[in-house]
Amino acid sequence: DIQMTQSPPSLSASVGDRVTITCRASQAIGVYLNWYQQKSGKAPKLLISAASNLQSGVPSRFSGSGSGTDFTLTISSLQPADFATYYCQQSYAILPFTFGGGTKVEIK
């Protein structure tokens, strides 16, 4: 299995802060890395695909970067709607598909 390690597991930040979440794969996965946002009691929502492709309707303050084993999700200016848990997921051609452990973004 490809292990996905996210850090930090949680963070506290204020509205307007720049937030960075990292995801590391246990082996190279090219750009087959996706980011999801999940709010309490809801299904995950796809934010970014293929490491850096912002999905339609997702605010431009979200961005993704990386390739190989190291990836980053950045929120340039944190907004109240962004307080949630974020997951990375690899969709490389080695099953099973796996997710990171999640990063919970909380209000400071």
Add this chain to the structure above:
Amino acid sequence: QVQLQESGPGLVKPSETLSLTCAVSGDSFSSYYWSWIRQPPGKGLEWIGYLSDSGNTNYNPTLKSRVSISVDTSTNQFSLELRSVTAADTAAYFCARHRWLQPFDLWGQGTLVTVSS
């Protein structure tokens, strides 16, 4: 607008079989893969398995001996069976759509299944 909707019992007894259905509205099964994903309360996401557009299945090795995914194209639904459940199978279960090597781009709302006597 394509939508996915999970349904099934919210309570299952230990050692019995968990059975869920995902209804797909506004789309057909062609060109997509259809997966089940679960999330224990307060924990992360685990991929269970998929049904491909050609009818092939693939399962997470950790669950492979207990899980089956099937399709009923006449009703545009696909189903999950998880046998011999224990309390560790208590989770929210989601169905999701994707293409090969692509992300899960559409999710159902999820359904909570509790395993308890």
